[in-house]
Amino acid sequence: MTTAKWPRDPTDPIAQMLVPRLYGSVPTLFGAPLAEKAEDLRGADVAFLGVPWRAPTPDSRMGGSAANYAGTLLTPSDFRTNSIKYGGYLPELDLDVFEKLKFVDYGDVEVVRDLRQTFANVEKAINEMIDAQCIPFTMGGNAGPSTYPVLKAIAARANGPTAVVNFDAHHDNRRGEWEEDDPKMPRWGSTWARRILTLPGVDPARYYHVGLRGPRNDRGTFERWLELGVKREHITTYRELKAARKRDFDAWAAEFAQRAVEGAAKVWFALDPDVLNLGASPDFGDEPLGPTPEEVVEVAFQVGKAAGRAKFGGISFMATPNTAQTLHFILIYIALYALAGVGGVGIPEK
Secondary structure: OOOOOOOOOOOOOOOOOOOOEEEOOEEOHHHOOEOOOHHHHOOOOEEEEEEOOOOOOOHHHOHHHHOOOOOHHHHHHHHHHHHOOOOOEEOOOOEEHHHHOOEEEEEEOOOOOOHHHHHHHHHHHHHHHHHOOOEEEEEEOOOOOOOHHHHHHHHHOOOOOEEEEEEOOOOOOOOOOHHHOOOOOOOHHHHHHHHHHHOOOEEEEEEEEEEEOOOOOOOOHHHHHHOOOOOHHHEEEHHHHHHHHHHOHHHHHHHHHHHHHOOOOEEEEEEOHHHOEHHHOOOOOOEOOOOOHHHHHHHHHHHHHHHHHHHEEEEEEOOOOOOOHHHHHHHHHHHHHHHHHHHOOOOOOO
16 A cells, blocks of 8 residues: 655646546547547547637626636536546447547647637648548637538538538528628627638538527528528528428438438538527526437437448537536537448347
8 A cells, every 4th residue: 555645745746547538627529539630630530620719708798797708718528527527329229439449639729819819720630630530529619610611611521512401599600701891809609600601612512400499580680691692492491300300300310310321421410509409408408399319319329320431521520618527428428429420330129
């Protein structure tokens, strides 16, 4: 038995972390190996990247409503910490995601005050992942740096049209180019889902939006999508979800995934957690009438399964409060099931 020094120096470490560290007491995601440089990505199937950008809080979202703005620069680190209690084995599928797909953590991208430079930093990191044949898995931060440059890099290298499967309660498709924004108040939260549609390689006719609902959307919501070539039948509102539940939700999810993937070179899966039903996350619920975690998990799994390793372009989470621990756990399930679909070709139907 080793006896600790006494009296101890209060600055001495009192515990040893048994998994790789990103920085200080922050572990890597799931305790995966840390990729410190681009060469370390080689041989990995999935690479995680934190995008710790905090959007300025709009005047309409002050106080308690600012939860998905204030603190989001800390979200990637807290998400990593909350991941440590999980492994990769899913007994329902009898499949270990980490045995099928090798994981690494690529750290956090450098976020600076110059948004153009931040975008360039994100795009460079995603390109390095793609060069190494990794699936990018990103966590914001708010929409903008965690969406636009991520998809830009994926679509540019897809060798064909890129489809988007986006889960969000709100349209986020206001008109206006990002270069026109006030640098001190960039409008990404209300515009990003429109701005991505003009990226080279992104096909607006292959944009799928799931979970749209509620009075924070406006009468021009559909018009702004349709004018760019998005198909109305690709916008799934509460009423379509309700109809799918009455029919057979699992069958609907499988059909939806096949439609989204068919003819696409890559499929990018994006999720704003406000899409979830209000009661799903007591520490951050935004809108009622939304899909449940179970429903989003099923769609994520089916999209991963339909896309497979060749077509799954990446998965991105955004606008997640750093303090919403329950929500972090839900997002971990969504990511693991999407990747189980990607890596689990041949899983027997139950």
